[in-house]
Amino acid sequence: MTVVHRSTTPLSAARLPPSPAIPRSLQGVAFSVSRKWTVRQIARRCGDVFTMTIPVFGRTVIVADPGLAKQVFMANPDEVVNIQPNLSRVLGPGSVFALDGTDHRLRRKLLTPPLHGKSIKNYERIFEEETLREAESWPDGEPFETLEPMMRITLNVILRAVFGADGAHLDELRRSIPPWVTLGSRLAVLPMPSRTYGRFTPWGRLAQYRKRYDEIIGRLIDAVLADPNLDTRDDVLSLLLRSTYEDGSTMSRQDVGDELLTLLAAGHETTAATLGWAFERITRHPEVLSRLAAEADTDDNEYRQATLLEIQRTRTIIDFAGRHVQAPTFELGDWVIPQGYSILVAIAQMHRRTDEFPDPDRFDPQRFVGQRPPTFAHIPFGGGTRRCVGATFANVEMDVVLRTVLRHFVIEPTTAPAEKSHFRGVAHTPKDGGRIVVRRRP
Missing domain, CATH: 1.10.630.10 (Cytochrome P450)
Structure with a gap:
């Protein structure tokens, strides 16, 4: 079963990132079988932001660019809320995962x-x-x-x-x-x-x-x-x-x-x-x-x-941080994402960026000695x-x-x-x- 979010936003108002030239059903299967590999392959063809259709979350924008990730993470919490569905369905309605807006801010405090x-x-x-x-x-x-x-x-x-x-x-x-x-x-x-x-x-x-x-x-x-x-x-x-x-x-x-x-x-x-x-x-x-x-x-x-x-960085444990577009539209760089879409920040893919991490496949702790990692490129705990x-x-x-x-x-x-x-x-x-x-x- 795929969760379908119906958008009240006219399609003409949306400006979505490119999608891979792969049938939606195959996109879902590939993502389910090997998420990191699938995102890596599509990013090579479509760039650091693209649209997919995946199980559970439906139509989703995948982000692997620090600047765009910052926009997602710093967005107005009334416009972009926690991913739907999320872990609160397993952890309970009192979990911080279930809260948004003011309730979420007060609980975190x-x-x-x-x-x-x-x-x-x-x-x-x-x-x-x-x-x-x-x-x-x-x-x-x-x-x-x-x-x-x-x-x-x-x-x-x-x-x-x-x-x-x-x-x-x-x-x-x-x-x-x-x-x-x-x-x-x-x-x-x-x-x-x-x-x-x-x-x-x-x-x-x-x-x-x-x-x-x-x-x-x-x-x-x-x-x-x-x-x-x-x-x-x-x-x-x-x-x-x-x-x-x-x-x-x-x-x-x-x-x-x-x-x-x-x-x-x-x-x-x-x-x-x-x-x-x-x-x-x-x-x-x-x-x-x-x-x-x-x-x-x-x-x-x-x-x-x-x-x-x-x-x-090299062995990312949690490979995505998710959000859900609650506002009629959400501007993400040059793109306009309609209400009801999911946005997944591809953490594992971000950790492989050569601009921030030269020779990303090399295991080298020295790269972090004496300096902190870039805030929105190294995000093992989300942002x-x-x-x-x-x-x-x-x-x-x-x-x-x-x-x-x-x-x-x-x-x-x-x-x-x-x-x-x-x-x-x-x-x-x-x-x-x-x-x-x-x-x-x-």
Whole structure:
């Protein structure tokens, strides 16, 4: 099923970018099978902005130009809203993904403080503890996949730092969240049926997982509110429960549950995938690995941060940031996009631009040492008012996890071919799991 948005804009008022000379049905099939490859091939023929017809989103303008991306990201939020459909159909109506305009601005204002500045500093201990706890079982001198261990680290980090869970609540969430994440990631890119058709269908199972999650979160919120130390707790859940909007009102329990799930969905698999790629990349570049190992024994992190930026560029995890045209028309450069169209900023394609990133296929962290990447060309977390609210949290977490591993293990370089990319529904991950060999440091 394709979502069709009917436009009230006369076709004569629209001025659309070129479309590939490919039947619409084939465009949809190619995009579904291999999004990055399809966009790359069409961009070679049509340039950095073109029109496609794709599953779920229908008629869509694809953008791979930083200037046009800036226009999309900085557009009036009443004219260009969040992509339709979006992850709120999986995460719930209280998710920030479901909000637009003033509601979205106020929610982000409430979410920002717990995920930045001093709050992040308080979580660094958790990042290190969970890394060391997971690494206790790593084999010495034998190859193993890093993706699943990174998944467990990022899940436990979020459950502790964001949910504030411990004891029985932590154990319950550890059991119930992974199957939800796996299934939700796969269903997120598929059309949603009008009904679930029972627990033996994928959407029915997702509903069962959500019901179980709501029960656990309800008990967790009760426990946090009853905690005599609520005012001094620094987990995100406690901070949200203590926060108020400008009019003095607070988030509903349902909205809190939806936001916690949103933060988990946005920061669990994506952060783990980036770390999996980090190990895959640095083991194939001995000079980078050696420099990272030396830096890890100091308090510096400039080269490690540059390496993470280069990993996010060369192995883009989320390849699109989407918007939906709500106004009668939206001017995008020389083009006029009608109401009801989707706009997808092609992040992975943007990261390959030779103007901003010479020799884009080369893995070279040095390109980011001493300088920040161009704002609207390097966009692993999206951009504008909908840039990932947990970007700072994720960057610090990845930095601490990588530093902790390098301080306690010697990672062996390899001459094995690069791992191919595997699309899991939301994130692009290393197909073989980011395999490495380590030895414990004396």
